[in-house]
Each structure stands twice: as structure tokens, then as C-alpha cells.
Amino acid sequence: MHKELLKNGVTLKLLWEEYVAACRQSSKAPFMYSQFCKLYQDYVDQNHLTMHIRHKPGDKLMVDWAGTSLPLYNKVTGENCKVYLFVATLPFSMYCYAEACRTMKEEDWIHAHINMYAFFGGIARMLISDNLKVGVVQHRKHEDPVINRSYQELVDHYKTALLPARILAPKDKAAVEGSVGQLTSHIIARLRNQKFFEISAMNRSIRKELERFNQADFQKKDGSRASVFEEEYPFMQSLPQYPYEFAQWKTATVQLNYHIALDNMNYSVPYTYVKKKVDVRYTKNMVEIFYHGSRICSHKRLYGQRGQYSTITQHMPINHQLYSEWDAKRFLRWAETVGPSVTETVQGMLTSYRIEEQAYKGCLALLKLAEKYSPERLENACRVALEHIPVPRYKNIRLILEAGQDKTALLIKEQTNTKESGAFVRGAAYYGGIHHE
Numbered sequence: 001m002h003k004e005l006l007k008n009g010v011t012l013k014l015l016w017e018e019y020v021a022a023c024r025q026s027s028k029a030p031f032m033y034s035q036f037c038k039l040y041q042d043y044v045d046q047n048h049l050t051m052h053i054r055h056k057p058g059d060k061l062m063v064d065w066a067g068t069s070l071p072l073y074n075k076v077t078g079e080n081c082k083v084y085l086f087v088a089t090l091p092f093s094m095y096c097y098a099e100a101c102r103t104m105k106e107e108d109w110i111h112a113h114i115n116m117y118a119f120f121g122g123i124a125r126m127l128i129s130d131n132l133k134v135g136v137v138q139h140r141k142h143e144d145p146v147i148n149r150s151y152q153e154l155v156d157h158y159k160t161a162l163l164p165a166r167i168l169a170p171k172d173k174a175a176v177e178g179s180v181g182q183l184t185s186h187i188i189a190r191l192r193n194q195k196f197f198e199i200s201a202m203n204r205s206i207r208k209e210l211e212r213f214n215q216a217d218f219q220k221k222d223g224s225r226a227s228v229f230e231e232e233y234p235f236m237q238s239l240p241q242y243p244y245e246f247a248q249w250k251t252a253t254v255q256l257n258y259h260i261a262l263d264n265m266n267y268s269v270p271y272t273y274v275k276k277k278v279d280v281r282y283t284k285n286m287v288e289i290f291y292h293g294s295r296i297c298s299h300k301r302l303y304g305q306r307g308q309y310s311t312i313t314q315h316m317p318i319n320h321q322l323y324s325e326w327d328a329k330r331f332l333r334w335a336e337t338v339g340p341s342v343t344e345t346v347q348g349m350l351t352s353y354r355i356e357e358q359a360y361k362g363c364l365a366l367l368k369l370a371e372k373y374s375p376e377r378l379e380n381a382c383r384v385a386l387e388h389i390p391v392p393r394y395k396n397i398r399l400i401l402e403a404g405q406d407k408t409a410l411l412i413k414e415q416t417n418t419k420e421s422g423a424f425v426r427g428a429a430y431y432g433g434i435h436h437e
Helices: 012-025 033-046 106-120 149-157 170-188 199-215 225-235 318-324 328-338 340-352 356-372 375-388 394-403 405-421
Strands: 060-065 070-073 080-090 095-101 126-128 136-138 248-253 259-262 265-268 277-282 286-291 294-300
Touching (some): 070 199, 080 170, 095 106, 095 225, 106 149, 149 248, 170 199, 248 259, 259 277, 328 340, 328 356, 340 375, 356 375, 356 394, 375 394, 394 405
Parallel strands (some): 060 126
Antiparallel strands (some): 060 080, 080 095, 259 265, 277 286
16 A cells, blocks of 8 residues: 555555455454544554655645845956745655756746756646746636746647645745755855856756755655755656757737738738737747737747848738749749840840839739730740830830731741742753753
8 A cells, every 4th residue: 555655646545445346355353444544544644654655756846935045256347146046846755956047037947947847857747836926827726727828839739737826825835945955055055155156166066066966865764965966856757859949938919011020020820810919929039929829920030130021922822922922033033934135025024124123013014914815926026126125114015915916027027038948940941951050
């Protein structure tokens, strides 16, 4: 029974029910539940057992901030600022983790948890925290707590359950409360005479003192925190393949240009969401946009010069897509598939303006002429136009096609080629001779 109670979800009530079922199968009278519990408690007292039903291995992990801060000094001015100690404890083994953080804000709180899970190498079934605002937004009596969105994502990523302590009930996380006091003496007091100018150097010193603390023997029982943790570790869940990446959330309104603004950068959204409010989730590398809980698009996060745009073509209206997809090289590639006269005409249009973007509209209109008539007729119309106009425009070519001048010019050319190839040549007999001499 004592070993079974160490397993997750196993209670005395469950063991008693299994015991009653076994007694009935063997036609024996079972003890009542109260007597069953008393006999087990007598066994625990007689054998001086301490690791029993109070805490189970790999079941709980408690986290909190230490009340005492550490000083971090500025190299230039010599002034110091407060640095806060994050503490985590596994109550079964009392194995601890500690890390210095610059602030108690959300980002430091989340990153401390990520480092904590990497340190333990496993995950407990429950995570018990205090009711600080970076973790718990609201915790009313008789109601489910409202968890900070980023904190809830971290909990979901590591597949654990968050169980905030009751308000003004420090006994709900007594293990970490006790560890905070012990680590204050063992770490903060031991480092009080050292000056740290970088938080990384401070954390390296904290890690050394933490190792000594976990390796120290218990005073009232055999072993140490580290040795008991070795027994607890197999009961912990394995870590996910990738660590959690800190993400923040904000609400934004889609602008008329179908973009949202984030840190002076602009990210496109499908144009159908213009003027609607969307939720933006952003990490160091990625920006994701949600509408009513469904992700509608994502972008790689932009850095550098302010005012940059990340625009996906599919997010634009059809008419905007057509315009945005073209540039000088693509216009020329298209023209080369039609013929040399069209290529020369497009090249002239692109170079005749102060900036090439001014010619895009005319080039797009030229594309429509090929669809309305045919590539062959367009090639002929451009050739006719180039014979009379140095730099023909869309209007010139359209008028040639509407009047059929390209067909007339083609007909004249064909007649000229026929006469040249079939010309009549007089023979020797015409001049009175019989032979060609």
C-alpha cells in the first residue's frame, strides 16, 4: 500500500475499495474504511516512514519569487539595481532551482520557467504558483482562476496543469516557501560580499551555490535533495522536443491598406478583415494573427529600419495583386514571348518615364490588347507603330488595332513578297535570239 500510494492518482479510498473487492471474492469480511486507514497509519508510525501520501514523486512543482533581492552593479557609474531570485522546488525530494532575473515582469517570469524545466529535465503533473499578476490575472473564490495568456501557453506546451495557491494561503506552497528562506541564507547571504556587473556571472555563482545546497545531506533523515531527486526523476514526464518560445499578445485593428502595425512594422492580413479587430501573437521570430480564435495568417518578424512592410500577395484584392506582381523584368519577359516589336515597344515605354513604375499601367493595358485581339496582331500593330512613332504608347497601338491597320500593313507586305518571288523574266526568244549567249 505504501508503495502504491506513491503513484499518481492513487488514494487510500481507492486502495480500500480494491481491498474490499478482493475480500468479497475470497469470502472474507473486510475492515471498514476508518479501521483500514488507522491500520495503515499505525504501520507508517511503527516503521518511521516519512515519504508517504503527503507528496508523491513527480506530482507537484512549486514556484515563487524570493523576498530578498540581490544588487547588480553598473560598470561605469558604480550604481546598483535590484535583481530578483526565482525559486522552484519539487516538494517530494525538496530538490531546488534558483535563477536571478532583472525584473519580475512577464518575460523574465516565463524565461525562468523555461530554464527551470531544462534544469530538472522533466515535468511534474501540477505546477503550483502564487497569484502574481504575470501568472494569474484573476482568482476569485468558488471560480476558476483566469490565467495570463502567455503563461497558459507555457503550461499547455509542457503538458502540465496550473493550480494557483489560494489567496493568502502560503501553506498551499509550503515547500517552496521553506526553500525560499533556506536559499536566502545559503545563496543570497553567501554572495552578499561579491560585486556582480553582469547577470550571467551572477547566475553562474548562484548555480554553484545551488549545487552545494542540493548535494548537502538532510539533518533529520538519510540522503540529500539530489539523491532523493534521482528516485523521483523516473516519475516525471519527459520534456517536449522543443522548449517553449516566449510569446506576447496584443489586439490590433486592420488598417484600410489591409495591414496591422506592430512595433513600427507592418504585416498584411487578408483584405476581407479590413477595419476588424484581430489578436496578434508575436515571438522573437514569428508574428501570428488570429480572428475569433482562428489563425488567419503568419509572418516572419521584421527588424531593422522602421516602417517596413511584410505583404503576402494573396492578402491583396485581385486588382492590387495584378499591379503588384509586375515589374520591368517581368514585362520584358512577357513581351519577348510575343515578338521583337512588342519587346521594343515595352522597352521604350519603360524608359520614357522619369520612373519606370509610371509605365506599368500602360504596359498592363498592352497585355489586355493581346487577350482581346491576338499576339500576332499585337506584334504587327507594334511594328506599324514603330515605323511612324519613335516611342508608341498604348493608345497608338489600340487605334491601329481598332482600325485594322495592322491587317492592311500585313496584306501589303504579303503582296510585295509575292511579286518579288514570282517576277516575269523575258527569255532569249523575246529578243530574237534562239540561245542564251
